[in-house]
Amino acid sequence: MPQRKGRTALTRTELDSWRVFIETTEDLRSALGGRLQADSGISTGDYRVLLELSEAPGRRMRSSHLAEAICWERSRLSHHLGRMEKRGLIRREAAAGDNRGAEAVLTDEGRDALRRSSVPHFHAIRELFLDALTPAQLAAARDVAETLRDHLAARRT
Amino acid sequence: MPQRKGRTALTRTELDSWRVFIETTEDLRSALGGRLQADSGISTGDYRVLLELSEAPGRRMRSSHLAEAICWERSRLSHHLGRMEKRGLIRREAAAGDNRGAEAVLTDEGRDALRRSSVPHFHAIRELFLDALTPAQLAAARDVAETLRDHLAARRT
DNA sequence: CGGCTATGATTGACGCGTCAGCTACATTCC
DNA sequence: GGAATGTAGCTGACGCGTCAATCATAGCCG
Numbered sequence: 001m002p003q004r005k006g007r008t009a010l011t012r013t014e015l016d017s018w019r020v021f022i023e024t025t026e027d028l029r030s031a032l033g034g035r036l037q038a039d040s041g042i043s044t045g046d047y048r049v050l051l052e053l054s055e056a057p058g059r060r061m062r063s064s065h066l067a068e069a070i071c072w073e074r075s076r077l078s079h080h081l082g083r084m085e086k087r088g089l090i091r092r093e094a095a096a097g098d099n100r101g102a103e104a105v106l107t108d109e110g111r112d113a114l115r116r117s118s119v120p121h122f123h124a125i126r127e128l129f130l131d132a133l134t135p136a137q138l139a140a141a142r143d144v145a146e147t148l149r150d151h152l153a154a155r156r157t
Numbered sequence: 158m159p160q161r162k163g164r165t166a167l168t169r170t171e172l173d174s175w176r177v178f179i180e181t182t183e184d185l186r187s188a189l190g191g192r193l194q195a196d197s198g199i200s201t202g203d204y205r206v207l208l209e210l211s212e213a214p215g216r217r218m219r220s221s222h223l224a225e226a227i228c229w230e231r232s233r234l235s236h237h238l239g240r241m242e243k244r245g246l247i248r249r250e251a252a253a254g255d256n257r258g259a260e261a262v263l264t265d266e267g268r269d270a271l272r273r274s275s276v277p278h279f280h281a282i283r284e285l286f287l288d289a290l291t292p293a294q295l296a297a298a299r300d301v302a303e304t305l306r307d308h309l310a311a312r313r314t
Numbered sequence: 315c316g317g318c319t320a321t322g323a324t325t326g327a328c329g330c331g332t333c334a335g336c337t338a339c340a341t342t343c344c
Numbered sequence: 345g346g347a348a349t350g351t352a353g354c355t356g357a358c359g360c361g362t363c364a365a366t367c368a369t370a371g372c373c374g
Contacts, residue, residue, distance in 0.1 A: 010279050017299040018282050024302040025182035078324055100322045100369045122167050125175050132308035140297035142174040149181040151289035257339045257352045
């Protein structure tokens, strides 16, 4: 009879696998962020926001809609938009039709920043991630990520 | 003749693989951190420091030695130790033999915090990560992580 | 209408991470 | 000895993320 999951202590292999996985993915994240910052002067958060806005009709979105689209808490977005607005990447306007609402609008400067960042960013993704893996490994990575994503989503209460 | 790597734009599959990988690993990281915080009132950074100190002879380590052991910048560690010291988890002492140096010492309170956190932490690792994956997937995840780790290490100038 | 709750968004406090810069002590070399 | 250089560690500023609290407006129900 196989051991029940969730009861036993971690084996050496499990612990090692966990550690290399969590530490390396964190490392990758920070390397990518560093590259983006160095190449284009924006953070991965900025990039995410700029990209989403650039694809929205009128290059503008309701704040909460944007938050939902990129899976951020509203308060996180609010702080982030504040910083981006200070740098001129976006602008806030009152939402038409609902006086509670706010819209984030991509400025020309924001659009330019996104344009400048895209090529180097893709390049970094290729260099730091895609180039490292064989096609089979890439497929495996995707499979693992999708499985984990579904697993995490399922336990989110 | 196969296309040269690093030249072409990203394919749909590559981009999707990248996104699910980076977003899910980030999600996992934050879920684990949240669990640790909720279960035991400490952060993953605290955990890392406490663990390392608990295994050191005399439960104490030179600051820079500790930083190297856990691959942190010295300034990051300095800030972190400051916060941990304020909460009584560690204590700082002048290093014997080198008046420039400082030692971080695990307090009893720190040792207790580590003890209290270990079981719930392992449980969370199992629940959020290990339980999600088949043995083959876990092996694949490890292989991918090790490959990436080596790749990243190699390009670190 | 007047009060209730829900919703959209912001704010403040605080932990965390990076960077640049600083102080203090150690070492090296003349 | 004493200047130059290196090493250990700390600090301040600032971006980032979370949480709890706040505030205004919207919508609903008597």
